[in-house]
Amino acid sequence: MVGRRKYDxxxxxAHGLDLVGERWALLVVRELLLGPKRFTDLIAGLPGISPDMLTQRLRELTDAGVLRRRRLGPPAAAWVYELTRWGAELExxxxxxxxxxxxSPGMRPDAPLSTDSLVLSLKALFDGTAAADLRAALALRLGDDQFVLRIADGQLAIARGEPHQPDALLDTDQATLLALLRTxxxxxxxxxxxxxxxxxxRDVVxxxxxxxxxxxxxxxxxxS
Structure with a gap:
């Protein structure tokens, strides 16, 4: 097998691109920013990647110290991939x-998004100034995925998991959520x-x- 090309x-x-610049590598990181995932979860979140390619990228990122493989205890008893503390600094x-x-004018707003990509886009676009006086917890359910958005002091934190006494809960699909956010x-x-x-x-929403x-x-x- 031909070895990886490096910038030398x-x-x-250049060294950062040696670590995470290969095709799909940074998208694998994206899929793990909100928490650990199984191999099958990563495949589902990265349509277009082959199992062999994903295996190769996971191996390279593990060797680089960006992520690690860990076995969950019962009742899950499954192997997952997660970012190391250093890898999480890529967020x-x-x-x-x-x-x-x-x-970019070439950005396609109608292109498909993974669930994690959609949720992370909220962090990327969050207007902290407009949220300066808001303190709220919003639970978001998108199919089988659940997240909690917490807003305080002009900051947004997002975590995967069950909500605990949120101010509001939204249960919807990606298309509806995007329509509510963009229109x-x-x-x-x-x-x-x-x-x-x-x-x-409703006021919080x-x-x-x-x-x-x-x-x-x-x-x-x-x-130009």
Missing amino acids: DGCAV PIVLRLARWSSR DRPLDEALASGELRLLGS EKVRRLFPPPAPVPLADR
Whole structure:
């Protein structure tokens, strides 16, 4: 098998690309930012990657110290991959890259997203200034995936898992959630159609949905 090509450059940027610059590597990191996943979960979140390619990337990232493999105890008793503490430090880099690239005129808002990618995009687009006076916990259920969004002091924290006394719970699908975040679609319309189930404070939901404005595309003049 042909060995990996390296930049053989003393620049730290080049070395960083040696670590996570191979195709799919940074997307594997993205899929693990919200917590551990099994191999099958990673395959589901990365449509287009082959099992062999994913195995290779997981091996390389493990060898580099970015992630590790761990066996969960009963009742799960499954092997999962998770970021190391050092690997988790890639989060602000991934989010900043997402925010930067979302300003590209070539960005396709209709392209498919993994669930984790959608949820992480909330962190990338979060407007902390607009949320300065808001303190809230919002539970989000997207199919089999559950997350808790906590907003306080102009900061947003997102964790995977069951909610504990959230101010509101949204149970919906990706398309409906994106429509509520990206457009002025009324909550009543989504509720009446059955595409959305809302428990708790409607006022909190209305405030939270306004905190993720898409950045304006880069003007043509600024790209020349």
